[in-house]
Amino acid sequence: MSIDLKKMYTNILGDSFPISMTISFGGQELIYRKKTWNITMEDGTSEERGVRYGENPDQEAALYELIAGNLVLGDCKFIDPGNGLVSAITVDDMLQVGKHPGKINLTDVDNGLNIIKYLVDKPAAVILKHNNPCGAATGDTLAQAYDKANRADRIAAFGGAVIMSKAVDKDTANLMAENYLEVVCAPDFEDGTLEILSKSKNLRVIRMEGIHRLADFEKFRFVDFKSLIDGGIIVQQSAVNSIRSADDLKPAATTWQGKEYRCEREPNQREIDDMIFGWAVEHGVTSNSVIYVKDGCTTGIGTGEQDRVGVAEIAVHKAYIKYADIICFDKFGIPYADMALEIEQGKRDKADKEEIDAKVTVDRAGLPGSVMISDAFFPFRDAADVGIREGVSAILQAGGSMRDYASIEACNEANPQVAMMFTGQRSFKH
Numbered sequence: 118m119s120i121d122l123k124k125m126y127t128n129i130l131g132d133s134f135p136i137s138m139t140i141s142f143g144g145q146e147l148i149y150r151k152k153t154w155n156i157t158m159e160d161g162t163s164e165e166r167g168v169r170y171g172e173n174p175d176q177e178a179a180l181y182e183l184i185a186g187n188l189v190l191g192d193c194k195f196i197d198p199g200n201g202l203v204s205a206i207t208v209d210d211m212l213q214v215g216k217h218p219g220k221i222n223l224t225d226v227d228n229g230l231n232i233i234k235y236l237v238d239k240p241a242a243v244i245l246k247h248n249n250p251c252g253a254a255t256g257d258t259l260a261q262a263y264d265k266a267n268r269a270d271r272i273a274a275f276g277g278a279v280i281m282s283k284a285v286d287k288d289t290a291n292l293m294a295e296n297y298l299e300v301v302c303a304p305d306f307e308d309g310t311l312e313i314l315s316k317s318k319n320l321r322v323i324r325m326e327g328i329h330r331l332a333d334f335e336k337f338r339f340v341d342f343k344s345l346i347d348g349g350i351i352v353q354q355s356a357v358n359s360i361r362s363a364d365d366l367k368p369a370a371t372t373w374q375g376k377e378y379r380c381e382r383e384p385n386q387r388e389i390d391d392m393i394f395g396w397a398v399e400h401g402v403t404s405n406s407v408i409y410v411k412d413g414c415t416t417g418i419g420t421g422e423q424d425r426v427g428v429a430e431i432a433v434h435k436a437y438i439k440y441a442d443i444i445c446f447d448k449f450g451i452p453y454a455d456m457a458l459e460i461e462q463g464k465r466d467k468a469d470k471e472e473i474d475a476k477v478t479v480d481r482a483g484l485p486g487s488v489m490i491s492d493a494f495f496p497f498r499d500a501a502d503v504g505i506r507e508g509v510s511a512i513l514q515a516g517g518s519m520r521d522y523a524s525i526e527a528c529n530e531a532n533p534q535v536a537m538m539f540t541g542q543r544s545f546k547h
Contacts, residue, residue: 142340180203191338206218215317222321225247232401234334241281242256244266251277252267254269258289263279265414271439272438276297276299277299278298282328284303285307299319380525380528403420405425406492408489409433409484426499441474456469501528510533512524
């Protein structure tokens with residue numbers, strides 16, 4: 118029996134989930150309503166539809182919005198019903214439905230908001246793929262922020278979700294129209310931008326006015342439920358990013374066997390700005406993770422690895438691949454992988470690839486001057502050494518390892534010396 122794989126991704130599953138859900142938690146009653154949308158089809162008819170499907174096409178899924186009650190648990194308090202974000206998306210908010218949202222689209226938007234909420238005071242863009250940022254940047258304009266984020270990883274941005282802090286203008290829309298994107302979400306869209314974006318009929322365009330108010334929710338914690346395979350549930354408070362200014366950073370200093378160690382070079386203002394920006398992005402990256410940022414833009418992102426030195430190396434490896442690709446695309450208008458294939462097929466001179474490879478090597482993929490960000494402490498100095506070899510000028514990590522002295526020594530021994538600061542908090546996300 119043959120299977121139509123393409124059709125598998127366009128089919129819409131049935132929905133076995135109930136229309137409402139009530140949770141009693143510590144004597145507090147929370148009432149949820151399943152979210153459905155009355156969607157107009159291409160033939161002019163309309164259908165009531167819920168979430169397209171779950172993480173895979175054979176998994177049913179549902180989105181529930183809190184409509185009554187407000188769970189209070191310690192310092193956790195949900196955003197008041199009626200002021201929701203992803204769970205409150207209406208048909209009117211979906212300026213272009215495209216293929217109406219599935220679970221992954223919604224969680225990508227949600228994690229994008231989890232990062233953008235720390236960057237709403239400036240033009241910022243985060244591009245996500247499979248619930249991890251692949252490019253994030255701030256800029257003088259939204260178009261510049263988006264362009265920087267996209268160029269940080271043009272490969273992974275294909276089919277990504279873009280979350281932006283400001284209203285989309287025509288310059289930004291024109292840049293986005295050059296890519297294949299799944300979702301564009303912003304607080305508003307200026308006149309003429311929807312006509313530009315509508316060239317991609319499957320694109321989901323979501324207006325979310327609540328982005329303007331994200332800073333108000335910056336310190337909000339919510340209760341995070343994780344269902345286990347046996348039906349059990351782990352409940353935790355959500356994480357909050359408390360590194361919001363230079364005053365929140367701590368000197369890299371420790372004592373080991375009676376000797377005091379302190380990082381000798383202090384970070385400059387640019388490095389401090391990148392530390393604050395990078396920690397906000399790191400807040401939305403699956404752990405173990407290490408990222409590199411420079412001038413308000415990611416230069417390499419390593420996610421979800423089992424060991425810290427390994428993820429530091431993976432972030433470097435990815436930076437080199439993405440850097441070669443964007444140079445090739447700028448120069449020849451094709452991906453680096455396509456150019457390599459053309460050379461293999463005898464359709465292109467290998468000198469083109471050698472030229473790009475040489476530039477990547479000389480530039481070290483743009484990593485020199487970057488700030489290295491780690492979501493937890495360095496258990497050994499080997500991870501710090503990875504970044505230092507690539508020319509990072511500063512490091513931000515949690516601190517608290519028994520071997521902090523070794524990472525401090527690595528920074529002091531570097532030529533030129535590398536600055537390092539501690540956050541005093543871990544930023545794991547699983």
